[in-house]
Amino acid sequence: MIKIRNLRKVYGDIPALCGLTMEIGSCELFGFVGPNGAGKTTTMKIIAGLLRADSGEILIDGERVTVHAKKLKGEIGYVPDFFGVYDNLKVQEYMEFYASLYGMSGRETRKRTEELLGMLNMTEWREEMVDSLSRGMKQKLCVARALVNNPKLLVLDEPASGMEPKYRRQLKELLQQLCAEGKTILISSHNLQELSEMCTNIGVIDKGRLLMQGNVQEILQEQTISNPYVLQYIRFPEEAMALLKSHALVKNIAIRENSLSFPFTGTREEAAALLSGLVAAGAEISSFFREEGSLEKLFLEVTT
Amino acid sequence: MRHINPVYKRELKQTARMKKTLVMLLVYNLLLACFGLLVFYLMFDRDGRISNRVEYSGILTLYTVMSILEFGMVLLIVPAVTAGAVAGEREKQTLDLLLSTKVSPLQIVIGKLAASISMVILLAVSSLPVLAIVFSIGGITLFDMANFLIFIIVTAIYIGSFGIFFSVCCKRVTVATVCSYSTMIVLVILLPILLYAVEFAEVFRKIGYTSFTALSRCISGKRALLLLFNPPVSFISVIKNQAGRGGNVMASIGSEGGVFYFLSKHWDIVSLLCQLLVAIVLIGISAHKLNPLAKSRKRA
CATH class of the missing domain: 3.40.50.300 (P-loop containing nucleotide triphosphate hydrolases)
Structure with missing residues (x-):
């Protein structure tokens, strides 16, 4: 396109x-x-x-x-x-004016205006003066106009x-x-x-x-795949920590209060096996998930 | 109605809804009527009682004075109205919306100019009943009145085209208004003064002194052609043809003979055609400048 x-x-x-x-x-x-x-x-x-x-x-x-x-x-x-x-134009007239700028006929204009105002839930505002509308309504009207x-x-x-x-x-x-x-x-x-x-x-x-x-x-x-796993715990004994540190797919463990985060390059099944091993080593885990990818994070990464 | 320029149609609708329009019409016609009736009273009723004699040719003076008022109205109002036409859209941030549609820049310029001139035509037409006072005695025909209306319209287009041009070139309404009025001052006042000063200096150089005869002599030679673009001289030529006033100016130009004699006889038509030509050129330039996709010579 x-x-x-x-x-x-x-x-x-x-x-x-x-x-x-x-x-x-x-x-x-x-x-x-x-x-x-x-x-x-x-x-x-x-x-x-x-x-x-x-x-x-x-x-x-x-x-x-x-x-x-x-x-x-x-x-x-x-x-x-x-x-x-x-100023001094009603919503309906504002729409009709822009329709006429595209060479649309009167009947066509009225039909399209009605359709668009209905689509944007603005039908009841059609007789209102454009400059008296709220900011949000004006923006909706602008979108209707563009259509x-x-x-x-x-x-x-x-x-x-x-x-x-x-x-x-x-x-x-x-x-x-x-x-x-x-x-x-x-x-x-x-x-x-x-x-x-x-x-x-x-x-x-x-x-x-x-x-x-x-x-x-x-x-x-x-982005999600490259995000680290977050593990939140109630109790995390030394044995569990030793198991985690010795795991081949776990790197750079960040330790926070009652939570750990670490990049994990394995599959979902390998992550499930790691979780079972940690529980077996005596860890009481409240949640275990990979951080979701977000556009905001990506944007900050790319633009800095 | 479908083929009417949509920009013009919208402008008319908005103008008609403004209280300012109503007040302007009322004040203008009220002033004109009061003035007309006062002059009418002074010329016919009072003079008739005092001197027992009525000068019926005075009606032509009344017509001339009222025409001057109408002409003055065009000179004063049109630059202000047209200067805000496009710059106003830019300030209200609606110009981009207009330009993003299928309407061409030329249509926008013409629509804006036509709307501004419509206001002047509305004032001129609404004042016709007041101007009709002159028919009560005679001396001025309907044809003269129609001629004068055409003159007013062409002058409004001419002056309006300068206003539109500055409105397109300037980003702010205030700047465009200042530029329009400055141009009007140069065109209406400074141009004749300058030409007159040059003429005066020339006479002084030739005969070594100046006299009232030299002072009363008007601009002559090719320089006089510049006055074709001066609306007051066009106005004088129209009034001269209708009411016989202001003949000295035209006679002076005609005294050069040849083409100048022809010009002095048809000054009104020739000057209006010249002014229309300038207006067309300015409208074309304005439309080109308004086109966002037009190639600009100024490249970064």
Whole structure:
């Protein structure tokens, strides 16, 4: 769906993108992760046709954004990291205005507006003035607006920042539903836990370069395997400790109060055998598990 | 309604809902009506009672004064309204949203300009009943009035195109407004003063002294062509044709003979065409500058 090749952008003397290359497949819910100033917004703006890259190119379905801008803009829905709203416009009119910008007819517009407001539980707000809405509602409206042209690609720049948990959950479910319906979604957020639950794929960017990219589950699984085991105990006699230290697959045991943690390179069966041996050596163990992989931990590892 | 520029349609809707619009219409027409009726009273009722004589050609003065007010309104309002058009969208962070849709930068610029000018047209049209005072005596025809309305619209487009241009170039509304008014001051006031000063210096150099005759002489030669872009001179030429006022300026330009004589006779049409041309160029440049994907010469 999206192919980004060697994208470069400089603001004055500050490089924002330094040869960014990445690919996003069709029907992917792609999480774009990176620290502030990493180049996420710049990349998203270039994809949405709002910025021209200094060099490199972006292809959407094989078409260059700079060449087929007008056509591609009709297939992209963009939500920036702010919500621009107009005074003196009602919610319904706001939606109708954006629909008219895509050349939609009156009947088509009304139908689509009704559908989207219903989808985002905003039907009862249709007669309200846009500028009187709460922050969360404005953000929901921005997402609805981005969907008005029924785009194939949704580019969302931190769409849930400042949203209350209820709306965040609604947004997450909506995005997953849209992805299942065949839309490709590129979303950036600083809430990594949420992204790891929602996205199918992620890309980590820093200083204008892509540091890693892949399937979220595979990355987390890979990270989980390299994570240490944690053993929490009530009683841990010397015999058990000697057994643990002498085990060929156990290295670098970290000892804390009532818990131990150690990297273990064996299989689940080998871990089960180790646990049985420790219990047999007189250890009273309350829990024994491998630390779960998290996007947050991965992000910190990759970006530092 | 489907083919109306959506940006223009939205702007009209928003403007119509603003209390400011209502107040502006009310105040403008109230002032114009009070002024018109006062002048009408002074010219016909009072003078008739005092001197037992009524000067019916005074209605043309009344028309001229009211036209000056309308023209002044365009010069004052249009730069302010248009300067905030695109810069305002940028400040409200809605410009990127507009540009991310299928609507072209040219449509945005035209929609914005048309909406700003609509406000001026609304003021001009709403004041027609007040201007109709001049029909009570005669001397001014409906055709003259229509001509004047066209002149007001073209002037609004011309001045508005400068406002839109600065609105696109400047990030802040305040800066765009300052630039628009500065340009207006240069175009409306400083340009004639400068040309006049050059003319004055030339006369002084030729004859070694200046006289009231030299001072009263207007700008001549090719320099006069620059006045084609000066709205007040265009206004004078329109009023001269309708009410016979301001003939000296035109006669002075025509005294050069040849093409200048032709120009002095058709100054209103030629100047309006020149101003429209400038407006079209400025609108084109504005649309190009607004296009985020347009190639920029300034590359980091």
